[in-house]
Amino acid sequence: METLSDWLLSLPLQQIPYQAVLDLVDNKMKISGVFLGAELRWVGCQGSRPGLRGYPCSLWTLFHVLTVQHEATPTALDNTGLEDKAAPVLQVMRRYIRTFFGCKECGQHFEQAAAASMDEVKSGEEEVLWLWNQHNRVNTRLAGSLSDDPLFPKAAWPSPALCPACHEEKNGVHVWNRDNVLRFLRHHYGASNLSPRYSLSPPQLPAAPGPAQTRPPQEERPAAGGGERRAEEQPEPRPELPAPRQQEEKKKKEEVLGRGEGGVWILGLGFNSVDMSLCVVLYVSSCLFLMLLFFFFKVRSRRWKLRHSRLYV
Template sequence: MELIGTLLKLWLMNVLIINCSSAVVPFKDNYQTLIGGQGLYNASDDVVILNATNFKTNIYGSTKSWLVEFYNSWCGFCYRFAPTWKALASDILSWNDIVVVAAIDCADDDNNPICREYEIMHYPMLKYFSVNAHPPSLGLVIEKGSSIDSVRHNLISRLEIEQQEGRGITWPNITPYRNVEITDVWRTTSNNVKYFFFIFEKTDFHLGTEVILDLHRISSLQIRRVTSDNELLCVVNKVTKFPTLIVFGRNESQKVVNVKVSSRQGVRRAIKDYVIAKGINIDETIGTTVSHDMAQNVETAHQTTIGTIVKSREEQEGEEHSSKKTDDYLYQLDLENALHYSMNNEISLTKSINGEKMEALRKYLAVLTAYFPLRRGNTYLEVIRDVVKSRSTMTGEEFSQLAKTTEEVMSPVYSGAPHQWIGCKGSTNSYRGYPCGLWTMFHMLTVNFALEPNKVPRADFSQDPTAVLRAMHGYIGTFFGCADCAAHFVEMAGKNKIFDAHSRDEAVLWLWRAHNQVNARLSGDATEDPEHKKIQYPAIEHCPACRYVNGSWNEEEVLQYLKTKYSYSSIKYDGISGYNSNVGMINIGNGSRVRLERLAKEKRPTAFGWDLNVFDISICVVLYVTSTAILVLVCIKFAVKRTKKKSHISLLPKV
């Protein structure tokens, strides 16, 4: 039987290696329900929602420029950034004939190829696409900054460069006015223009550009900015403070307009009040921006996250333990959903996997293959591991195809239940989910690596007590979509000496301490699920003996708690067809009690991990033998032809 399993794996590897160099195998499921449905934006926002279907048709050949946020709906940092992005879209809505603010959710299976093609290596990533952009343009990265103002200023800097380079010729002129005589402007100004305004400002300010863009739809006005380095014009007009607003009409002398508040809103208000007083009607909806209170609220919310600039899956995950949820179980569906997303969505975003990235992937797959509890055995993971080991480099697209093709060929790999979170389910789709699942998966791996040290005695990592932590460290640092979160985890791992654990039990406790450290930092954060508070776990109700009387941790009891909760025998199968739960009570340490589900009876697996009957095995063997026979026959045919050809040549008379 073991020989049959080996032959079957070899045949599958041959099939998959061949497929990886061909067209992508069609694959589609309803995994979108797992990661949040519509994402972080909806029709009520001023953000244009892009997807794989409409992305290129909107971006390329457009008469407008586009500023696109590539984000991931499970990413905690993206969740924090979403209010800023929404506020920015509202703030510059009057510019939408010049630049459109949009977003695309890379967590959506359908959008995954787009995000890979456009080299999105972390979330959120902002990219600017020029007017009339065409392939192979992948856009220009725009820095996010730390507030609405900083994002807007970074965008303005890009727009100014665009216009200086000859693009955006239909836009209002946002380049600084360089002439030394302001009356020259009438020579090239439309007859519709009644009043001309000059905003004198310091060289590194953006106020003038903002006001020009805010009011550019008002045809009766023309606005230009003058920077302080135009010293002659400043002297001629007796400008000594900035900003200063000067106006003049076609038949009127110039005049300094009083600006009560030296801000974007203040200058805009001064311009409107002046022309209204002159009898010119202005649509008050033109040039409106987000209210000061709204901007302040968004800024305050953003500032609460600045100190914890790194989180997301890794940290948003600290939500695994809830102050509202009373059970404390390990669910098979949570583990499988985390694995599925990691294999099918996350790793594939890396454009090229080689060097250190390939080494990180190999370590990750090695640990998964050895200790992940797929119900039908781990041949699926073994095949992927062996194919990756045979390659020195591969693209993310090739890995995605490998994972999906292997899953289709060996279906069913997962439990076949609807994709849904159980223990990691948030109060809404914006909370918890994958980050929680990833934490849960690595806790499970460290625990079972400690509980079953001899499970894979010949594994390359069997003698390294930090093997699972190394796999986690490499995965987070290399493939974790939220770059800020990944950087934070790597920094924390260094400070906490992740690789200094001298035993497998120490590795279990290291991860527990790290998780609680993340929970403490993110308690009260904007990404915290209001119904699942980030606490120091385990909660007293789940493990009373885990704390001493003075509140400090009894780590011996904590270790026992972790080993019980995350062991294979404690896995619950809620939501999986064919399982009935028998809930019992198990003692932990000195009387701590945790409710755990007893493992239901399963079909006895075959020697190579699948629930196959004799007919299934026969079919697989026939396929393997047939393909091998065909290859042998082809080789014999070519050999015979070659022999005949040589014989024919040898019979010819020598000249």
């Protein structure tokens, strides 16, 4: 994607031929190491089998993050031509879905929703909540459908386990506490909750405003049993953001992993070829050390036995 981006930016053209983009994505130029593998592994949107979650899940996630970041730092859009727009993130999302999203039916549904109420969005807060509400409508529509991952069943989100303060009951009817939902979303999709583990450059985002009066969000983990609730609802502390210097070292190491250069995944941990070589070296050296210890004590005990047997003689 980086190569694609560099290439697109370097083109002195007003319009880019569609076929040229396809050729680059298909790596017709055979640029080494630049290709999409047959099997994609998603960090936060891994489905329980191929075809589930993945790209559409990450698209939702990306735009939720963007609405929250835009509300936190509206000035980030200065001089982009979007700064005066009422709901810039939603407008960009609408155009992106219309133009690039492969699921045309999804695009049509989203377009209908956007045409119906996107104009009413006037502030950053409303933008965050509009997308949340829209996503929940889609969740409700798709619950139990073929695209529903049994390990991550679609339901109104956030669940009471994830954010108890978001849910209320009035006259026996469930209602959302929108203030608490907003607080929860600001925290869940806020800068302080983004892990830089897989980013190539350290994030330059400000902290999310105000502490959320909700349970801390967790990374998603599939539920143990098929039809059970999402395991994301089971509290699990999220790793702290590393200090800048550690982050820099980590980043260098992860650049190699992130690009998939000989990396393997064991128990959810990524190992590159350097890690694997270190493991082998450590394994061999500890074997040698144990053998040396063994012979040392064996020789010593023989000498000791000889000495003691002479005493008796």
